[in-house]
Amino acid sequence: MISVRGVTHRYGGAVALDDVSLSIPDGEFLVLAGANGSGKTTLVRHFNGLLAPDEGEVVVDGTAVGSDLVAARTAVGMVFQDPRDSFVAATVGADVAFGPENLGLPRAEIDARVADALEAVGLSGREDERVDRLSGGERERVAIAGALAMHPNHLVLDEPFTGLDEPARRSVLSRLDDLRAGGTGVVVVTHDLRDVFDRADRLVVLSNGRVTVDGPPAEVRDALADLPVRVPD
């Protein structure tokens, strides 16, 4: 469970999150939407301590994020929109293996996780390719594979589908379905609800740093009419 309790975040004097409270149970598929600048990225960055709140707290699986950053970063896998800066190794396989290696797992387990994660994003057998030779969409898939290989309890993807072609998107979505069925909480930040509207358990919309919509997608559909999000027909 990710528990956001009365979180306010300011950049200088500007309030980006205004007293946000939200609980995300294990195994829930939550879509976080909202206009540019509404606070989505700021909010998810609190889930694993990349940002600290000015007020309030975030508790992950019973532990306050601020009190144990390692626990939060192990529990919450995070993939950002432009993963260019997040690669730590030259090759695809080494990059995806980096996180599991830091967990101190046996080599066979690491190799199995890397192979499984690459398969999930449609990059099987491409371990030895250089990350800097990949296309933007392929890099995004490597970043997603890196998060999957950590087997986090919660997986957060910030605009994960922008650079992906249709087969890759299908493949990632199907893996997200499997993860959710296995009890992993999935949070997808996106403007484009077409792929996720029917599979989400819950849709949360932020406006000016506050939660303005929160409920099952079918029930809150009408509230989306005036928002800059793409809803399926």
Ligand SMILES: Nc1ncnc2c1ncn2[C@@H]1O[C@H](COP(=O)(O)OP(=O)(O)OP(=O)(O)O)[C@@H](O)[C@H]1O
């Ligand atoms: N590092 C920063 N320094 C100052 N202001 C920031 C910083 N990051 C974000 N902001 C501001 O905080 C507000 C919320 O930004 P945030 O990136 O969380 O929104 P978002 O909903 O994720 O937007 P987008 O859909 O464009 O990614 C915006 O007004 C933004 O300009």
